[in-house]
Amino acid sequence: MLRDPQVLIxxxxxxxxxxxxxxxxxxxxxxxxxxxxxxxxxxxHSRGILIWPRSLEVLRRIQxxxxxxxxxxxxxxxxxxxGGRLLGPARLDRIPDTPYPFLLTLPQRETEKVLRERFTxxxxxxxxxxxxxxxxxxxxxxxxxxxxSDGRREVVTPGWVIGADGPASVVRDQxxxxxxxxxxxxxxxxxxxxxxxxxxxxxxxxxxRHGVIALVPLRDGHYRxxxxxxxxxxADGPPSREYLQSLLAKRACREVTVGEPDWxxxxxxxxxxxxxxxxGRCFLAGDAAHVVSPAGGQGLNVGFLDAxxxxxxxxxxxxxxxxxxxxxxxxxxxxxxxxRMSRTSAAQARFGLQRRRTRIAVRDMLxxxxxxxxxxxxxxxxxxxxxxxxxxxxxxxxxxxxxxxPVRPGQRLPMxxxxxxxxxxxxxxxxxxxxxDWALVxxxxxxxxxxxxxxxxxxxxxxxTQAILCRALGRRPAVAVARPDGHLxxxxxxxxxxxxxxxxxxxxxxxxxxxxxxxxxxxxxxxxHRGSTMENLR
Numbered sequence: 001m002l003r004d005p006q007v008l009i010x011x012x013x014x015x016x017x018x019x020x021x022x023x024x025x026x027x028x029x030x031x032x033x034x035x036x037x038x039x040x041x042x043x044x045h046s047r048g049i050l051i052w053p054r055s056l057e058v059l060r061r062i063q064x065x066x067x068x069x070x071x072x073x074x075x076x077x078x079x080x081x082x083g084g085r086l087l088g089p090a091r092l093d094r095i096p097d098t099p100y101p102f103l104l105t106l107p108q109r110e111t112e113k114v115l116r117e118r119f120t121x122x123x124x125x126x127x128x129x130x131x132x133x134x135x136x137x138x139x140x141x142x143x144x145x146x147x148x149s150d151g152r153r154e155v156v157t158p159g160w161v162i163g164a165d166g167p168a169s170v171v172r173d174q175x176x177x178x179x180x181x182x183x184x185x186x187x188x189x190x191x192x193x194x195x196x197x198x199x200x201x202x203x204x205x206x207x208x209r210h211g212v213i214a215l216v217p218l219r220d221g222h223y224r225x226x227x228x229x230x231x232x233x234x235a236d237g238p239p240s241r242e243y244l245q246s247l248l249a250k251r252a253c254r255e256v257t258v259g260e261p262d263w264x265x266x267x268x269x270x271x272x273x274x275x276x277x278x279x280g281r282c283f284l285a286g287d288a289a290h291v292v293s294p295a296g297g298q299g300l301n302v303g304f305l306d307a308x309x310x311x312x313x314x315x316x317x318x319x320x321x322x323x324x325x326x327x328x329x330x331x332x333x334x335x336x337x338x339x340r341m342s343r344t345s346a347a348q349a350r351f352g353l354q355r356r357r358t359r360i361a362v363r364d365m366l367x368x369x370x371x372x373x374x375x376x377x378x379x380x381x382x383x384x385x386x387x388x389x390x391x392x393x394x395x396x397x398x399x400x401x402x403x404x405x406p407v408r409p410g411q412r413l414p415m416x417x418x419x420x421x422x423x424x425x426x427x428x429x430x431x432x433x434x435x436x437d438w439a440l441v442x443x444x445x446x447x448x449x450x451x452x453x454x455x456x457x458x459x460x461x462x463x464x465t466q467a468i469l470c471r472a473l474g475r476r477p478a479v480a481v482a483r484p485d486g487h488l489x490x491x492x493x494x495x496x497x498x499x500x501x502x503x504x505x506x507x508x509x510x511x512x513x514x515x516x517x518x519x520x521x522x523x524x525x526x527x528x529h530r531g532s533t534m535e536n537l538r
Contacts, residue, residue, distance in 0.1 A: 084253025139280025181272015
C-alpha cells in the first residue's frame with residue numbers, strides 16, 4: 001500500500017471505482033478508501049438501476065460495458081402514456097451510431113460488483129473501514145487525515161484528492177465548497193416487485209391527474225416501480241404491496257398484479273449542486289458534486305460521465321503530457337452538463353405532474369406532434385441517452401471550416417474502437433469517395449504529427465461504419481482531432497492540416513513526453529481489439 005499516492009479517492013461507490021479503474025489503466029498510482037467496513041451483499045435495495053447508452057460507451061474504456069450488458073436487462077426504449085393511452089415511444093433501438101442502442105437495467109449492487117472485479121484485475125484494492133477525518137493544508141498541497149476502523153489515525157499527503165463520497169460529502173465539506181439545493185416538495189415511493197399482466201416490454205411512464213408512475217423492467221419478471229405520492233412520514237412505514245397496487249390501478253389503468261416487493265421506501269430527494277467541482281488539487285465527482293431529480297433516472301449516469309471526463313485529464317497532467325489548465329475545463333464542462341441534466345430532469349418531472357385538463361391536453365398534444373414530426377426521436381432520445389452532451393464552450397480552437405457536418409467541436413463522435421485512451425487521436429478521413437492517391441495523402445498527413453498522439457486512417461473501416469462517419473464528418477476529406485473521451489476537438493479540411501498540428505502542439509506538453517514509456521502512451525485499440533464496426537461493437 002502506498003502511503004502517499006499520486007491520487008487519493010474518497011468513496012468506493014460506482015463513480016469512485018470507475019474513476020480508479022480509469023487512472024490505474026493509465027499507470028497512475030492511487031488509494032481508494034471508504035468508511036463502510038463491510039458490504040452487505042444481501043441488501044435487496046437496488047438503488048440506481050438505469051444505465052443509458054452514453055454511459056456504456058464511456059465505461060467501455062475500462063472494459064466493463066460488455067460485462068454489465070451480460071448481467072443486465074435490455075430495453076428498447078421508453079413508452080409514454082396519458083390516462084392509460086399511449087402517447088408514443090422514445091426508441092433507443094433506433095439510435096444509429098452507438099454500439100449500445102438500448103436502455104440497460106441492472107441493480108446498482110451488480111454494477112458495483114462488476115466495477116470492483118475490474119478494479120481488482122487492474123491490481124487495485126479498496127481500503128474499507130477507512131474514513132477521511134480531515135482535509136487540511138493548502139488546496140494545492142492537500143494533507144489528509146484518515147481514521148481506520150481500529151481507531152488508528154493516518155496522515156497522508158497525496159498529490160491529488162477526489163471526493164466521490166456521496167451527497168453528504170466530507171471532502172466537499174472540508175473544502176468549504178457550498179452545496180446549493182433544498183429538498184423538493186415531492187415525495188416518491190419506490191420499490192422492486194414482480195408484476196404480472198399485460199405490459200409493454202419497454203420502460204413505461206404513465207401520466208395521470210393523480211400523478212405519475214413509472215414501471216421499468218428488470219430481470220425475471222421484476223419491475224422497478226416509482227411514483228410521486230402524498231407526503232409520508234416514518235410512522236407510515238414503507239409502502240406496502242397493496243399501496244403500490246392501488247397506485248398502478250389509478251394511474252396506469254392496467255389490469256396488472258403486483259407481487260410481494262423485494263423492498264420499498266419513500267423519500268423526499270434533496271437536489272443540489274456544488275459551487276465548484278475543483279479547488280486546487282481537489283475534485284468532486286458523482287453525488288458529491290451534484291444530485292439531480294430521480295425523475296429521469298440519470299443520477300448515476302451523470303457520475304459516470306464525470307469519471308470519464310476527469311480521468312483522462314488528471315492522468316495526462318500527472319504524466320506531464322497535458323497542461324494543468326485542462327483540469328479547470330473539467331470543472332466548467334461537468335458543472336454545465338450536470339446543471340443541464342438537472343434542469344431537464346426537473347422539467348420532465350413537471351411535464352408529468354399536470355393536474356388541469358387544459359394543460360394535460362396541451363402536454364399530450366405536444367408529445368404526439370413531437371412523435372409525428374420526429375422531434376421525439378431527434379431531441380428526446382439523445383437527451384435521455386446523453387449522446388447529445390456537448391462541451392463546445394470549452395473548445396478554444398474555432399470551427400474555421402464551413403463544413404456540411406452535423407458534428408461540431410465539443411460534440412460526441414461515433415468512434416469507439418479507434419480512440420487512444422490516454423491522449424488525443426488524429427483521425428484522417430478520406431471522405432465519402434477516397435481518391436486513388438489517398439494512401440500517399442494520409443501518409444504525408446500523418447508525418448506532420450508528433451509521435452505522442454494516436455493517428456488513425458479511417459479509409460479502412462468497413463462499409464456500415466463508413467456511412468456513420470460520413471454523416472458525422474461530412475463527404476469531403478478532413479482531419480479530425482478527438483479527445484480520449486470521444487468528443488471532437490477540431491475538424492479541418494486536409495488542406496488546413498497545419499491547424500490540427502498547431503492544436504496538438506498547444507493542447508499537449510510535448511516536451512515532457514519523450515521520456516514517457518511507449519506502452520503507457522499506446523493504450524488504445526488493444527483495449528478495443530474486436531474492431532470498429534458497429535456490428536462488432538455490439
